[in-house]
Amino acid sequence: MLPAALRSVLVVAVGVSVLTASAACKSNGASSDQKADPNPVATGPAPSFVEVRPKKTEGELLALLGSHAKKARAQGLVPYAELGATWCKPCRELEASMTDARMQSAFKGTYIVHLDVDEWGNALPKASLGVASIPRIVALDDEGKGTSRTIDGAAWEENVAANMAPPLAKFFHPAE
Numbered sequence: 001m002l003p004a005a006l007r008s009v010l011v012v013a014v015g016v017s018v019l020t021a022s023a024a025c026k027s028n029g030a031s032s033d034q035k036a037d038p039n040p041v042a043t044g045p046a047p048s049f050v051e052v053r054p055k056k057t058e059g060e061l062l063a064l065l066g067s068h069a070k071k072a073r074a075q076g077l078v079p080y081a082e083l084g085a086t087w088c089k090p091c092r093e094l095e096a097s098m099t100d101a102r103m104q105s106a107f108k109g110t111y112i113v114h115l116d117v118d119e120w121g122n123a124l125p126k127a128s129l130g131v132a133s134i135p136r137i138v139a140l141d142d143e144g145k146g147t148s149r150t151i152d153g154a155a156w157e158e159n160v161a162a163n164m165a166p167p168l169a170k171f172f173h174p175a176e
Contacts, residue, residue, distance in 0.1 A: 065144025072111030093159035
């Protein structure tokens, strides 16, 4: 069994790679078999960002997103939905890059709600979450609905931290 600290780092690495991809995958309705931890995972003792992976069995998507948006704001974090899929190579590359310090810095202050497009497909439009391409990150309003603020893999070239972190940092922290 791995020590708790190492398990947290591994879960973060797996959970966030879905966020960093350069080429945008098109949603093709393939199914996902990956099981994910629905509990928030911090990147260390003092979390700089939080990730959650709600499952359909937990309830209606918009209600879940509203609840997570409220939790994010209570923690002083900004809520985002990350749309991806386990079959999407750029999504996996994004997630794999999350152990990189540049990526952790880019994601600082965020609360990421990972949503598998295959699992949540028909519920996504009701939450104002369009899936033109993945990976896609969408800012959430206070009710948990998607806003017009989005970024996807077309914002960078090769799916490596050096390419992904700068546009993601600018997206997450536009005033800086």
